[in-house]
Amino acid sequence: MIQTLFGSPEAKPGLLERFQKAVQSTRSSLVSRVEDLVRGKTEIDAKLLEELEETLIAGDVGVGTAQEVLEAVRGQVSRGQLQEPSRLKSAVKAELLNILKQTADGLPRTVVPPVVILVVGVNGTGKTTTIGKLAFQLRAEGKTVLLCAGDTFRAAATEQLEIWGERTGCEVVKQRPGADPSAVLFDALTSAKARQFDYIIADTAGRLHTKVNLMAELEKMRRTSQRIIPGSPHEVLLVLDATTGQNGLQQARQFTGSAGITGIVLTKLDGTAKGGGVIAIARELKLPIRYVGVGEQKEDLLPFDPEQFIESLFS
């Protein structure tokens, strides 16, 4: 970009103009932009790659990751492995896919029920909604699910979970507002154990990962779970909002530190946000993306499909 900012004399006005036109509309899709770039060029040059970097950044992939991916592709170009501009896009896709596939495997371990799932995240990412959808899915598989109203802080959070309980036919364990979330979890765990539920899904209050006290509260919930059901929680899901930008990585780092994240749920992918930030998370923390949220209905939770996700980054 910098070169173009300084108006390097070599710049072909035709390409620059086309590029500017291409990026003028934020609504124009990434794929058409990339293809615009590719079509007019017969060979891959640095400028083209730089413009591709910009399009990756637009998908919230992040500068660092975008540069790493493009560096790898650049290497292929300089080694002569990649000469056709038309193959550029697929080379970038392959690199991104590679990052996503190097995460820990998403297969759940075989455990003695109840399986304990803790759902955490910052405020407003869609934890409670995700729990409702997850419960629906498990119920459809014929499992028994107990919901734990661990968000005792936010106004009417328990009521919200109770409505999801009704919709999915799941019991909800709750206490009064302001109660210790670990105490609610304790009740739920004891009850689920005694009554042999297959699953227990615990909601937690949204918290910013920078609040030390609140992060310690999650550690306590983990300990409580471990004490009642050794080896639990079996799954700690970080719910991440797809509209979140570069802060997502910081969230994943801090929540992994305190709550021991085992997987990610990427919500609100039905909007225009691409959620590219999870690639940086996968790269650094090797955290698998388990599900994606694509709407407000109980069916709107899909298993994560890396190929499809990468495709959607480019569409």
Add this chain to the structure above:
Amino acid sequence: MRGAGQQHPGSEFVFENLSEKFQRVFKTLRGEAKLTEENMAEVLREIRLALLEADVHFQVVKQLLENVRTKCQGQEVWTSFSPAQQVVKIVRDELLELLGGTTARLKFAPRPPSVFFLTGLQGSGKTTTAGKLARWLQRGGHHPLLVSVDVYRPAAREQLAVVAREVGTPVFAGQSDARPVDLALAARAEARNKGCDVLLVDTAGRLHIDEELMAELVELRDRMEPTEILFVADAMTGQDAVRSAEEFHRRLNTTGVVLTKLDGDARGGAALSIRSVTGQPIKFVGTGEKYDNLELFHPDRMTSRILGMGDVLTLIEKAEEVIDRQKAEDLERNFRMDRFSLEDFREQIRQARRMGPLSQVLALLPSVGPFRNVPKQDVDDKALVRVEAILNSMTAKERVRPEILNGSRRRRIAKGSATTVQEVNQLLKQYDQMRRMMRSMSGRMGKKALSQFAASAPGA
């Protein structure tokens, strides 16, 4: 009980990294007297990276860097600057300008109740903001009524009811199966009946591409004619911020933005993106989970947050001291030209007061003029405060032409500054002596005194 919570040590790490990066660049540039395309490119490259990492939309970044580049090229390098400092200052000024210099105010309807909408994507913090805004309005002497027209999300209306109870404001419950428009209309009637002067309408979170729900908002707006349509946006939002903000604004003509969750460690570049696509001011920021945690937006704070903190800011401040020094040089010229007015005097005192503890400041002040009789070791801050108060109580005309200060004007000034006419007289006498001395100065002695004076200005 949820405490305010300390900042996690890890959160500072990001900033440190960033300022280290800047520092590295500055070091390589230090000592260079001129801005060249090469060294500009390096600073701008780092700034581009910083802005993108802060989630500023890439097109906004591009535009910004173009503006900066143009400005840099049109300017001579100030002798006392390093080129990098100058570039950063220009960047910062550009960011400040983009974020809007003035504090935005809420607009009320000529005939109450004023209707305010809270709109935005799911989970941006509309309901919490409604509670905070209700408290804000209460503190300003208003009587807000809250109503939730979110008939979609489970327990959304219950949530607002709990919020209202906690804040201590009335809430309009309405029928459980009512349509949003009917709820809002009924709430407005209720506000009139109850004598509430503001109706805060908490709308359902929706995607900007959800045609049905966006149309619902448009209908709601047309029926309710709100004076404020606030777009509530999460400070952690990434590149997509421009699309949602643009679309909400296009459909609704939003009047302002509330940026939430700023108590986290997100750098908040979305603020720049949203501001530049909607042109609407950011009116408030949410800085915590308590209902008091709503603050007016400060463009300067946001600028340093987005750009990176620590050393960068210090550098810019240093740069500004240099500018102040240039002002002092102007002052020196005025002396020479025998035009040392009370206006200049006040400017000097202001600069002096900005520098910190008075004992330190006085050590730097000239041993001439009003301060020559002041013992430098043992002086209280009030002396300087009083002098400034007296000067502030004068009109601009009086400061430029002190000779018009008759008895009546002096009495007014004394009253206005909570001092006595004697003190006003004393100040004017000292000023007069100072000016006469300046006038009589000539040759080497005069120059020495002048350079001494210039050296006393901040930044020297």
